[in-house]
Amino acid sequence: MEKNGYIRTWVRDWLEIFSHEIREIFHDGGVMLIFFVAGLAYPLLYNLVYLNGILSETPVAIVDEAACSDSRRFIREIDATREVEVAYRCINMAEAEKLMQERKVNGIVYFPRDFGEKLARKETATLSLYADMSSFLYYKNAMMATNFVMLHEIGQIQMERYSLAGMTEQEVSQTVTPVGYEDNNPYNRAFNYSFFLISAILMIIIQQTMFYGMSLLVGTRREKSRNYSSLPENYAGYGTMRIVLGRGAAYWLLYLGIGIYIAFIVPAIFGIPQRGQFLDILALLVFFVTDCVFFSMTCCMLITRRESVFLLFLAISPICLFLTGCSWPTVAFPKFWKIVSFIFPSTFGVQGYMNLNTAGGDISAAGFQMTIMVVQTIIYFILACAGVFFEHWVIRNIDRLRETRDDIAQLAGIDREEDARIIKGN
Amino acid sequence: MGNWQRTLQVARREHRIIRNRPLYFMGSVGVIVFCAIFFLTFLKGGLPHDIPIGLVDEDYSTTSRNFCQQLDATQLGKVVNYDSFAAAREDMISGKISAVCVIPKGMNEDIQAFRQPKITFYVNGLYFVSGALAWKDLLQMVYLTNGAVQREVFRAKGYNDDQIMGLIRPVEIDTHQIGNVTTNYNYYLTCILLSGILEMIVILVLIYSLGAELKFSTSRHLLETSGGSIVTALAGKLLVWTIIFSLIGFALIMLLYHWLHFPINGTVFNMYLDMFLMIMASEAVAIFIFEMLPIPRLALSVGALYSVLGLSLSGFTLPIEAMPPYIQGLSVAFPLRHYYLFYVQEVLFGAGFAGWWKEVVWMLCFLFVPLFGLKRLKNAYIHQNFPKD
Numbered sequence: 001m002e003k004n005g006y007i008r009t010w011v012r013d014w015l016e017i018f019s020h021e022i023r024e025i026f027h028d029g030g031v032m033l034i035f036f037v038a039g040l041a042y043p044l045l046y047n048l049v050y051l052n053g054i055l056s057e058t059p060v061a062i063v064d065e066a067a068c069s070d071s072r073r074f075i076r077e078i079d080a081t082r083e084v085e086v087a088y089r090c091i092n093m094a095e096a097e098k099l100m101q102e103r104k105v106n107g108i109v110y111f112p113r114d115f116g117e118k119l120a121r122k123e124t125a126t127l128s129l130y131a132d133m134s135s136f137l138y139y140k141n142a143m144m145a146t147n148f149v150m151l152h153e154i155g156q157i158q159m160e161r162y163s164l165a166g167m168t169e170q171e172v173s174q175t176v177t178p179v180g181y182e183d184n185n186p187y188n189r190a191f192n193y194s195f196f197l198i199s200a201i202l203m204i205i206i207q208q209t210m211f212y213g214m215s216l217l218v219g220t221r222r223e224k225s226r227n228y229s230s231l232p233e234n235y236a237g238y239g240t241m242r243i244v245l246g247r248g249a250a251y252w253l254l255y256l257g258i259g260i261y262i263a264f265i266v267p268a269i270f271g272i273p274q275r276g277q278f279l280d281i282l283a284l285l286v287f288f289v290t291d292c293v294f295f296s297m298t299c300c301m302l303i304t305r306r307e308s309v310f311l312l313f314l315a316i317s318p319i320c321l322f323l324t325g326c327s328w329p330t331v332a333f334p335k336f337w338k339i340v341s342f343i344f345p346s347t348f349g350v351q352g353y354m355n356l357n358t359a360g361g362d363i364s365a366a367g368f369q370m371t372i373m374v375v376q377t378i379i380y381f382i383l384a385c386a387g388v389f390f391e392h393w394v395i396r397n398i399d400r401l402r403e404t405r406d407d408i409a410q411l412a413g414i415d416r417e418e419d420a421r422i423i424k425g426n
Numbered sequence: 427m428g429n430w431q432r433t434l435q436v437a438r439r440e441h442r443i444i445r446n447r448p449l450y451f452m453g454s455v456g457v458i459v460f461c462a463i464f465f466l467t468f469l470k471g472g473l474p475h476d477i478p479i480g481l482v483d484e485d486y487s488t489t490s491r492n493f494c495q496q497l498d499a500t501q502l503g504k505v506v507n508y509d510s511f512a513a514a515r516e517d518m519i520s521g522k523i524s525a526v527c528v529i530p531k532g533m534n535e536d537i538q539a540f541r542q543p544k545i546t547f548y549v550n551g552l553y554f555v556s557g558a559l560a561w562k563d564l565l566q567m568v569y570l571t572n573g574a575v576q577r578e579v580f581r582a583k584g585y586n587d588d589q590i591m592g593l594i595r596p597v598e599i600d601t602h603q604i605g606n607v608t609t610n611y612n613y614y615l616t617c618i619l620l621s622g623i624l625e626m627i628v629i630l631v632l633i634y635s636l637g638a639e640l641k642f643s644t645s646r647h648l649l650e651t652s653g654g655s656i657v658t659a660l661a662g663k664l665l666v667w668t669i670i671f672s673l674i675g676f677a678l679i680m681l682l683y684h685w686l687h688f689p690i691n692g693t694v695f696n697m698y699l700d701m702f703l704m705i706m707a708s709e710a711v712a713i714f715i716f717e718m719l720p721i722p723r724l725a726l727s728v729g730a731l732y733s734v735l736g737l738s739l740s741g742f743t744l745p746i747e748a749m750p751p752y753i754q755g756l757s758v759a760f761p762l763r764h765y766y767l768f769y770v771q772e773v774l775f776g777a778g779f780a781g782w783w784k785e786v787v788w789m790l791c792f793l794f795v796p797l798f799g800l801k802r803l804k805n806a807y808i809h810q811n812f813p814k815d
Contacts, residue, residue, distance in 0.1 A: 030723040030727070033727055048750060049738050049753050050738075050744060051749070053744070055747065055748040056748075101771070103767075103770070119597075124597070127597065129599055129600070129601045129602065130604055131601065131603055132604060133603050133604055133609075133774060134742070134766075135741070135742055135745045136611075136614060136743075138745065140558070143601060146599055150599055153597055154595070157597065158594070162593070165583070177572060178537055178540065179537060179544070179545060179571050180542055180543070180545070181547065181564075181565070181568045183547055183561065183564070184547065184549065185548075185549045186548060188551030189551070193743075195552060196552045196554045197744075216723070306723060308453070310729075311449060312456075314730050314733070315461050315623050315626060318734075318737060319461070326553060327553075327555055328468070328474065328555060329477060329553060330521075331478060332471050333468070334467055334471075354552050359550065361520060364516070365519040365520040366520065367520070368520065419445075419446045
């Protein structure tokens with residue numbers, strides 16, 4: 001009977017805290033803005049920005065001092081690639097340089113005077129590529145185009161030269177490519193920028209909007225009452241678990257909805273590949289959202305005012321993006337930052353989502369990430385509980401703490417009353 | 427009391443407020459210091475190396491072992507051996523390795539007999555940089571292998587090495603990377619990322635500072651101090667903040683180009699100018715946002731959205747040309763975009779005034795934007811009739 005009573009109270013408290021939190025969320029315009037406007041519109045906006053994702057036809061200038069049939073063929077082939085477009089043909093380098101500086105072209109291909117002669121003499125002819133490094137994608141395009149053409153040309157020229165060296169046709173083809181290759185880029189054929197970046201941004205949006213929204217709410221309550229925020233009035237120093245679980249459940253439920261929208265519907269709208277199994281990704285999402293809830297709760301301990309979260313933690317978003325390893329590879333992380341990357345749920349959420357959704361692996365492909373997320377969830381749950389406990393202690397001892405603060409101010413020679421008067425504007 | 431004295435008084439008041447709210451210090455200096463430390467140490471390597479490449483060797487011959495060792499010896503790649511393709515594929519999907527290379531059974535024999543065996547490789551393009559680098563490394567290795575076989579053939583036919591080079595390598599490209607010779611990602615990303623974060627800080631902190639007057643109902647006191655003039659009030663506030671932001675910005679430029687010796691073709695002095703203009707333009711944007719939405723939290727949310735988007739729309743990663751046309755036009759409305767274009771002219775091309783004067787004009791245009799809403803802001807400050815939280 002006794003035990004039954006405890007469980008019943010527990011569930012009733014939990015339910016009350018849960019519904020209280022939900023009510024708070026829906027009554028706060030700022031939080032609604034973050035959860036529903038930012039959470040729903042941000043993914044669309046980023047998809048629009050990175051809609052094409054591929055840079056094609058980068059303009060280059062050609063300086064052809066060789067003016068021979070070989071160089072002209074080369075130029076035609078460069079022009080024919082997807083990556084590069086021959087926008088200008090210049091008389092000399094000075095003219096091309098000027099075009100590049102005016103950003104009319106993002107690369108210069110230069111054929112020196114002896115290009116044709118060297119080819120005719122069966123020597124190695126050299127052409128030069130000058131690439132604009134203002135964005136590495138310009139450089140990548142210019143380099144890929146010229147290299148593809150070069151490899152193709154090498155094949156052609158080798159065939160001629162080997163025939164001249166007295167080989168039969170079959171011998172020639174065998175010698176030109178003694179070892180063939182077949183390259184596959186199964187998940188991202190054209191190195192599309194949006195496929196990798198959008199997958200990462202989507203998961204980061206889940207984590208960050210949840211964190212910002214929750215912080216706003218916590219900050220507001222702390223501003224209003226200087227009381228532990230997350231406690232209903234009848235909290236009497238026990239039941240930390242039900243508070244953390246009750247509050248968490250509110251966000252968890254909301255974010256499962258928003259998460260499903262972000263992880264399944266948004267990619268479908270914009271044609272981002274969805275190769276994984278629905279249930280696998282859903283399982284990952286549940287793990288990730290749970291992890292994010294307790295992570296946000298833990299971080300919210302640092303928030304004392306409503307708006308401070310933006311000032312302090314907005315810059316964390318790009319940092320989280322780098323720590324996922326989607327652009328800068330994890331193997332190149334310095335040790336310290338590798339450890340730091342284990343703090344954020346987004347690191348593993350993004351990796352898991354990419355492996356399951358975009359690469360189409362089964363659930364085992366995200367096994368490692370999900371294990372880490374479980375560990376994180378446990379740690380953050382304990383920390384969130386500790387936070388509630390600590391805050392309660394602070395509330396009970398607030399007077400003593402204030403005295404200490406005034407003492408310190410006096411020691412430092414700051415007149416707190418005078419400052420307070422000026423801030424208040426009397 | 428003259429206008430100058432009033433401005434100074436507002437500045438003194440602002441200074442006092444800043445001193446009393448650690449949030450301002452943490453939100454400006456704290457954030458930029460953390461981000462600078464992060465990006466500069468995180469990207470310290472410049473270019474990633476030792477990218478894990480899975481190798482499934484089904485041949486077990488001297489040739490395949492040699493290929494494997496050579497691949498391992500490249501700066502870019504590091505070989506991880508697998509017994510079966512299935513295992514390697516699984517690790518590629520889960521992101522542990524960036525590529526899988528399969529050497530077919532009997533490759534050595536096939537090469538000797540000129541049966542043209544095929545090396546197959548698979549790249550995980552979802553991890554962008556590592557995928558692209560692994561791909562480049564593997565392609566290069568295959569071409570080197572081909573070259574080695576061809577060289578043996580021609581040596582056997584009695585050609586000397588000079589002739590052979592002409593035969594197997596008829597065309598060569600020498601690549602010049604203008605402004606970043608070592609393809610260093612640190613030089614490439616950090617300059618703009620840190621400036622972008624500074625833009626973010628300027629916008630958020632200034633909006634917060636303007637909003638705090640409403641939030642704590644001190645706006646009338648502010649106007650009293652400034653003698654009822656909103657221009658004087660803003661001038662006083664901006665005086666303090668411009669000094670603080672400029673100091674941060676100049677420290678950043680000094681850190682990058684003096685201390686860490688990031689390559690720069692132009693002169694560092696012009697970069698100070700660029701930084702100063704970006705800070706002024708961002709301040710103007712912040713004021714404009716707050717004038718239009720004098721509700722602290724809404725203005726902050728809009729400011730946050732705007733400044734995060736600024737990083738993407740500056741076009742330093744995915745160029746603007748690759749974005750949809752209606753997004754391209756939007757990029758002009760971000761000071762960071764003009765900062766970036768100025769930076770390209772000065773740092774990469776060393777073009778000087780002739781190269782960047784248009785960006786200066788653009789950034790100066792931003793300064794006129796807040797004029798439109800001054801009256802609205804003044805009314806909001808007098809009546810305090812907007813929701814406070």
